[in-house]
Amino acid sequence: MKSAQPTLAQLAGLLGAELRLAPGASEAQVPSGLNTLQDADVGEVSFLASANYRRFLKNTRACAVLVTSESAEDCPVSALIVSNPYHAFARATAIYQTAPQYAPGIAPSADVHPDAEVHESVHIGPGVVIEADVKVAEDAVIGANSFVGAGSEIGARSRLFPSVTVYHGCYIGADCTVHSNTVIGADGFGFAPHDNKWIKIHQLGGVEIADEVEIGACSCIDRGALGNTVIGRGVKIDNMVQIAHNVQVGDYSAMAACSAVAGSATIGKHCTIAGGVGIVGHVSVADFSHVTARTLVTKSIEESGSYSSGTPFSDSRSWRRNAVRFGQLDQMSRKLRELERKLEHKLHTKGSGSDDI
Amino acid sequence: MKSAQPTLAQLAGLLGAELRLAPGASEAQVPSGLNTLQDADVGEVSFLASANYRRFLKNTRACAVLVTSESAEDCPVSALIVSNPYHAFARATAIYQTAPQYAPGIAPSADVHPDAEVHESVHIGPGVVIEADVKVAEDAVIGANSFVGAGSEIGARSRLFPSVTVYHGCYIGADCTVHSNTVIGADGFGFAPHDNKWIKIHQLGGVEIADEVEIGACSCIDRGALGNTVIGRGVKIDNMVQIAHNVQVGDYSAMAACSAVAGSATIGKHCTIAGGVGIVGHVSVADFSHVTARTLVTKSIEESGSYSSGTPFSDSRSWRRNAVRFGQLDQMSRKLRELERKLEHKLHTKGSGSDDI
Amino acid sequence: MKSAQPTLAQLAGLLGAELRLAPGASEAQVPSGLNTLQDADVGEVSFLASANYRRFLKNTRACAVLVTSESAEDCPVSALIVSNPYHAFARATAIYQTAPQYAPGIAPSADVHPDAEVHESVHIGPGVVIEADVKVAEDAVIGANSFVGAGSEIGARSRLFPSVTVYHGCYIGADCTVHSNTVIGADGFGFAPHDNKWIKIHQLGGVEIADEVEIGACSCIDRGALGNTVIGRGVKIDNMVQIAHNVQVGDYSAMAACSAVAGSATIGKHCTIAGGVGIVGHVSVADFSHVTARTLVTKSIEESGSYSSGTPFSDSRSWRRNAVRFGQLDQMSRKLRELERKLEHKLHTKGSGSDDI
Known part of the structure; x- marks a missing residue:
């Protein structure tokens, strides 16, 4: 399933790196993968992205290391000189990634409605269900046992891992990734109290996810009550994140695991929401805000900055006092x-x- | 999949509203849907449920608005006069809902045990697995790739969205809704410590869910250790809610997303549990209690009221100090x-x- | 699906108990199940594991009770005398468990890659997908609609309940249990910031789960970025637990529902992590530590002990003040x-x- 891996010279070309070979090394060597300086085996490529790890450079067994020109002279093995080794490492992970790639085609056990438009380059895994009027664009991959409800769209090159559920009337852009068991478009939590009971407010909106969005596993993005829940371009969402109805998340914001946003809240662009953060309904968070782990945001954040709540932890006895x-x-x-x-x-x-x- | 939508006159009838037509309007007009006052397109119906939105009434493009008789005179378009516009709106959402409806029948790829009793009016989606001795009552809908374990029961008109898992020996009442990837009846977390290891306490009870319960996506309701976990009539549970073994949730209580209840806790009737609330094991919460977002309830709540914990959020620098x-x-x-x-x-x-x- | 249940005499043998029959009782009686002292029906076996429940002993309707020799004289019915009634109860739950057992064989609707090695004693449920180079060892059970990605391994006697997703390149040991909708091996949340956008760091590691591990429903264990995420022997993980990339959880630790561990954190052996606990990235938690419910661990715990954070709850009015x-x-x-x-x-x-x- 993997294409042939590159030689050192090819890798340098792919990463825009200058290759400075160690004595006796060959640019025709084919590295076996990526690893940290301390864990790299002979044949693996590594990287020096932080001064904290410089002490591991001297004894690394890697065959080559992504370094800045300043660090190159301390590199005991071949150097791949780049301006930003961390970015080069990130790009290199795409070259060495291990996720299986899938050929175009529809698995025999998939159930694709005749009125769905599925591009011929798409892979539809076993047990997948595609309802009427769904559109799946070129080179998309729909993992095994996933479900795409009536009228929904999956953009080009987007990938749903196995067992993703997309309800009816939801739009996922191009180059998106959705991990397993995530649910997109379930009903928002809307009930009108009446005589001590609840009247269901059926959720008539949908979900709109822009391009280049990644969503982790077991997350939920609810459909809007009226109008759509909207996830902006390039947003990155981790596992077990809850996005309620009519939330809007601005472009390129990132939300770590177990964070949750209540109904109709608006998160700006380029925000970083740490793990376990809660954001109550109907508030807004300014662009470029950072919210630290486990904070509960109870009113709007008007200015970019870092925000926190909670108490420090300690031994239980002191804490109790x-x-x-x-x-x-x-x-x-x-x-x-x-x-x-x-x-x-x-x-x-x-x-x-x-x-x- | 949708039945014909009602005319204005029919809508008034369905909602028990008095229709006061604007000049030139026709009671034979067929509204295209529901929307907010500010977002309604020509042809949509809207509602005025709160004084905060009154300022949008004057310029709404809606063809008709659900209003009280007091507000009717300010309504620039046709008025649907009702005593409680919010309730009327909630009921109207049922008329305009978009969720696909499914015809009776068992998908060819479903795996239904011959000893299961499935009413002929039931829809069983593709990839569904129904084990032995399961009963599925009339007009129930079991979404694609869902699983119903041996001996479990699904009540009349209940709907499981795709990829719901119901373990063996669980009972779901009539008119219930369960959203995708929710798991009902997994083992409670029971282990006896022994020699610094753990002995599994197999969970011998089941789950009992009364009528008219709705459960969101990616939630878990564990089976009881001995005896059942019980969810009362008309309870509404949001996404990613964790209900541990032998919990009891009283009738018509509501639990928002990411709330969690530990083993053997009892929640009264008509409680509202906000998002992210935690309730420790073996405590009880009085009827009609309200617990605010993210509160950790560490002992029993004896009296109805509102309860809270946590600290306010602020900029991180002030917070740290x-x-x-x-x-x-x-x-x-x-x-x-x-x-x-x-x-x-x-x-x-x-x-x-x-x-x- | 169940083997014949034991007589009282056989039960005593299985649990290493001394059977002291009540007048008129027969060692040939076949108990119908297990229950608490107060709820046991005639014919059920019960247990007295805590002094709090002693008051229920006198009037229990159970046919026999697991007791210590000290309590045996107060037992009005047949006594099963053991040194530790709670442990004996835990072992007895295995005898009376109700989870369906499955015969060896591959369901016709399962999709098993020809290059997978599946032992002939394995049960593969309907709709299961097993990719290339997967190994499933003897007596394993793969529940309906589960997915096991390329090259992953499932150890002997391990059981995946329905709709579990195991990504490629993950290893699950022997005698493990994984509950429904749990996702093992999804990508860790790794993105390098670049020009206010994010570059994906593909996650090249895997997941390594040792023997005798149990994982609840809707939990996530992410694959490592480089190197593996590691769950030690005998670890017990509840529902909705999030384990980020490259976390290590030491042998026999237990983590209750909704706890979450951020990237590269290390939890020691024999720790007990209560519900809703958060542990930030890159910290370590000493062996035998206990962290109380909802605590956020923001730095390393160097010494075994009990640790807490948070504020007490109260009525909202007092709390606000x-x-x-x-x-x-x-x-x-x-x-x-x-x-x-x-x-x-x-x-x-x-x-x-x-x-x-």
């Missing part, structure tokens, strides 16, 4: 003001000794 | 009391000047 | 010190009355 005081904070604050007042009074009465209570 | 003080709270509290004591002593010794340390 | 003070904590602390300083000065100036501001 402090946590119980949290429940007395308002009282403590009042006592403090009272003391200030008393002391101030005392000082101003210049030691007169009168009891000021 | 305050969070570090959280770890000094007990010390601060002690200092405060010491100061009170000293000042009190000072005041009572009437400025005698003696050092009271 | 206290929470707002959290944002003033640093200021309060400064004021407190100022007061201490002033009072100290005041005391040392022995009531001189000078204003010390």
